[in-house]
Amino acid sequence: MPAKPTGTTTRRADAQRSIAAIVDAATECLSRDPAASTSEIAKVAGVGRVTLYGHFPSRTDLIDAVFVRAIEGGEAALGQVDLTGDPRAAMSRLIESSWHLVDRFRSLLVAAQDALPPGRIRELHADPMERVERLIERGRKEGVFRTDLPTSWLVGTMHSVMHGAADEINAGRLSPDHAAEYITATVLAAFTPPGEPVPGVQR
Amino acid sequence: MPAKPTGTTTRRADAQRSIAAIVDAATECLSRDPAASTSEIAKVAGVGRVTLYGHFPSRTDLIDAVFVRAIEGGEAALGQVDLTGDPRAAMSRLIESSWHLVDRFRSLLVAAQDALPPGRIRELHADPMERVERLIERGRKEGVFRTDLPTSWLVGTMHSVMHGAADEINAGRLSPDHAAEYITATVLAAFTPPGEPVPGVQR
Numbered sequence: 001m002p003a004k005p006t007g008t009t010t011r012r013a014d015a016q017r018s019i020a021a022i023v024d025a026a027t028e029c030l031s032r033d034p035a036a037s038t039s040e041i042a043k044v045a046g047v048g049r050v051t052l053y054g055h056f057p058s059r060t061d062l063i064d065a066v067f068v069r070a071i072e073g074g075e076a077a078l079g080q081v082d083l084t085g086d087p088r089a090a091m092s093r094l095i096e097s098s099w100h101l102v103d104r105f106r107s108l109l110v111a112a113q114d115a116l117p118p119g120r121i122r123e124l125h126a127d128p129m130e131r132v133e134r135l136i137e138r139g140r141k142e143g144v145f146r147t148d149l150p151t152s153w154l155v156g157t158m159h160s161v162m163h164g165a166a167d168e169i170n171a172g173r174l175s176p177d178h179a180a181e182y183i184t185a186t187v188l189a190a191f192t193p194p195g196e197p198v199p200g201v202q203r
Numbered sequence: 204m205p206a207k208p209t210g211t212t213t214r215r216a217d218a219q220r221s222i223a224a225i226v227d228a229a230t231e232c233l234s235r236d237p238a239a240s241t242s243e244i245a246k247v248a249g250v251g252r253v254t255l256y257g258h259f260p261s262r263t264d265l266i267d268a269v270f271v272r273a274i275e276g277g278e279a280a281l282g283q284v285d286l287t288g289d290p291r292a293a294m295s296r297l298i299e300s301s302w303h304l305v306d307r308f309r310s311l312l313v314a315a316q317d318a319l320p321p322g323r324i325r326e327l328h329a330d331p332m333e334r335v336e337r338l339i340e341r342g343r344k345e346g347v348f349r350t351d352l353p354t355s356w357l358v359g360t361m362h363s364v365m366h367g368a369a370d371e372i373n374a375g376r377l378s379p380d381h382a383a384e385y386i387t388a389t390v391l392a393a394f395t396p397p398g399e400p401v402p403g404v405q406r
Binding site: 113119122146148149152153156157159160161163164165167168170171173174182185186187189190191192193194195196197198199200 | 316322325349351352355356359360362363364366367368370371373374376377385388389390392393394395396397398399400401402403
């Protein structure tokens with residue numbers, strides 16, 4: 001029989017519940033409006049502002065926590081993508097799945113770009129980036145991806161093109177329905193070794 | 204013989220001189236440190252903070268003004284680039300010159316990305332973007348650039364890859380010496396029509 005919880009463990013469990021409620025509420029509010037205020041988030045979470053600031057001293061800390069959790073959730077999804085076989089087909093599948101996440105968290109990304117210090121967004125993408133890097137390395141070894149540019153540059157190119165697509169959608173210049181296809185066509189062309197033909201778009 | 208300046212025109216000339224001094228100082232300070240404060244900028248400009256805030260009510264207003272002037276200066280330089288002849292060679296020249304500007308104003312770009320609302324940086328790039336757009340359109344007509352993706356997407360890709368390079372340098376993952384070459388190789392590959400070979404890097 002488990003020991004009766006002490007006052008301390010109860011308080012700890014309460015704190016964890018309220019942190020979870022705040023991060024849930026922040027995810028919801030920031031996904032609707034990247035400029036959502038902490039008061040609005042506290043209201044949706046059903047906690048007071050003092051409680052919110054007790055856990056997250058600044059709006060930046062809260063946005064960071066929301067972004068960390070979004071990335072972790074995304075990582076679970078991306079871990080399911082089949083990255084075996086033809087590196088180009090694998091890259092198309094990875095872009096498709098990654099794009100769904102970027103698109104879903106598009107408004108959150110705007111909030112993060114506004115609030116977090118430069119470099120932090122890329123830093124938080126370390127795990128998804130590493131997956132991309134491994135696939136690019138395999139494609140290079142198999143002669144399918146170019147080797148005249150460094151792997152880190154190719155990883156950065158995929159990141160820039162994908163986040164650029166989010167900006168294009170936010171600016172009303174791109175429909176979300178086309179994004180995955182355009183990103184894939186662009187990235188696969190950019191990764192093609194000089195002298196080799198650019199692959200056609202697979203629909 | 205010009206009329207003797209009245210009190211009003213003298214005051215206006217004084218104001219213009221102090222605005223120019225503030226924008227010069229802000230360009231200098233923000234190029235060294237994207238987080239430079241308005242007090243620091245006022246000091247370098249040799250004006251009081253009250254004068255600075257009289258002309259630029261917020262740090263954001265000042266950064267916007269600095270960015271507008273940087274773009275205008277850049278436009279003068281880009282207007283000199285020869286965009287005739289082979290669209291790929293013309294695009295290489297345009298990327299080379301554009302990159303020099305992005306690299307020179309790299310720290311300013313960080314300040315702008317932190318301070319300005321989303322979309323404003325792209326909005327301020329309207330003129331350079333239009334030049335890129337015209338060249339891409341010509342390349343599409345001549346069958347050198349792909350037509351299976353919209354021109355606006357290709358313009359956005361060049362913008363994303365170029366600004367991504369600035370981020371890579373800031374993060375210490377890329378040497379400024381290589382950037383123009385990498386951007387050119389990536390953009391020309393991304394613009395190549397499906398089925399056509401990716402051009403080799405011209406050194």
